[in-house]
Amino acid sequence: MITLLGTVFFCVLITLLSYFIGLKLYRKYPKDWLxxxxxxxxxLIILLLVTHVNGDTYQEGSFIFNLLLQLAIVSLAVPLFKQWSLLKKHYKKICIGVICGTGLGLTAVSVMSYVFHLNEQLTASLIPRSVTLPIAITISSDLxxxxxxxxxxxxxxxLISLIIGPKLLKRAGIKSKSAKGLAMGTSAQMLGANRSLSWGEEEGAMGSVAMTTSALFLSISVPIIATVLNL
Structure with a gap:
C-alpha cells in the first residue's frame, strides 16, 4: 500500500513539475512549438528515463490523470450549451465545415492505410487523430x-495545424471569422480553439463549437467506420 501511494505521488509530482516548467518556458518564449x-x-520522458521508471509503472501511478481526462469528455457539453444561440444561427456553416473537415481527415487516413498497407490496429489508432484528445482515446479504444x-x-x-493553419488561411485570403474559427477548431482541437479566441470572440466561439461538434460527429460515425474498414 505504501509502495503504491509512493508511486502515485512520484508520478503525479513529476507530471505537474514537467507541466509547470513547460508553462513557464512558454510564457517567457510564446512560440507555437513551445x-x-x-x-x-x-x-516528462527525460525524467522517466533518468529515474528509470518504465511506462507501465508510470501509467499505473498516474491513473488520476486518466480519470480527469474521462471527466473532461462530459465538460465538452459546456461550450455547446454556452454557444447554443450561435449554433442555431450558423448551423449550416458548422455542419458543412465540420463534416467536410472530419470527412477529409478520415479519407486521408483511409488512403494512407491503403497506400502503406497499414494493419487494422494502426489504422484504428489513426482514425481519431483529428478530434480532441479525450474523445480520440475513447474512439481508438472502441475500434x-x-x-x-x-x-x-x-x-x-x-501542432502541425497550429503552426501551418493561420499562415495557410492568410495566404488563401480567408477573412470570414466563422470560417477561420471552424477551420482551426476542427483541425487543431483545443489548441486551435484557443488560437481562434485570440483573434476575436466570434472566431473563438466557432473554434470551440467546431472542436466539440467534430468529436460528436466522429463518435456517432464510429459504427459506420468500423463496418466500412472492417475493424
Missing part, C-alpha cells in the same frame, strides 16, 4: 487501436 503540451511531454499511438498522432496533428 506549447506546454509538447515541452512538458518531452521533459481496437493503440491509445498511446493515438495520443501521439493527435498531439502531432494539432
Amino acid at each position: 506549447n506546454p503540451l509538447y515541452t512538458s511531454s518531452v521533459l 481496437g487501436g493503440i491509445t498511446t499511438t493515438t495520443v501521439f498522432f493527435v498531439i502531432v496533428s494539432a
Whole structure:
C-alpha cells in the first residue's frame, strides 16, 4: 500500500513539475512549438528515463490523470450549451465545415492505410487523430487501436495545424471569422480553439463549437467506420 501511494505521488509530482516548467518556458518564449503540451511531454520522458521508471509503472501511478481526462469528455457539453444561440444561427456553416473537415481527415487516413498497407490496429489508432484528445482515446479504444499511438498522432496533428493553419488561411485570403474559427477548431482541437479566441470572440466561439461538434460527429460515425474498414 505504501509502495503504491509512493508511486502515485512520484508520478503525479513529476507530471505537474514537467507541466509547470513547460508553462513557464512558454510564457517567457510564446512560440507555437513551445506549447506546454509538447515541452512538458518531452521533459516528462527525460525524467522517466533518468529515474528509470518504465511506462507501465508510470501509467499505473498516474491513473488520476486518466480519470480527469474521462471527466473532461462530459465538460465538452459546456461550450455547446454556452454557444447554443450561435449554433442555431450558423448551423449550416458548422455542419458543412465540420463534416467536410472530419470527412477529409478520415479519407486521408483511409488512403494512407491503403497506400502503406497499414494493419487494422494502426489504422484504428489513426482514425481519431483529428478530434480532441479525450474523445480520440475513447474512439481508438472502441475500434481496437493503440491509445498511446493515438495520443501521439493527435498531439502531432494539432501542432502541425497550429503552426501551418493561420499562415495557410492568410495566404488563401480567408477573412470570414466563422470560417477561420471552424477551420482551426476542427483541425487543431483545443489548441486551435484557443488560437481562434485570440483573434476575436466570434472566431473563438466557432473554434470551440467546431472542436466539440467534430468529436460528436466522429463518435456517432464510429459504427459506420468500423463496418466500412472492417475493424
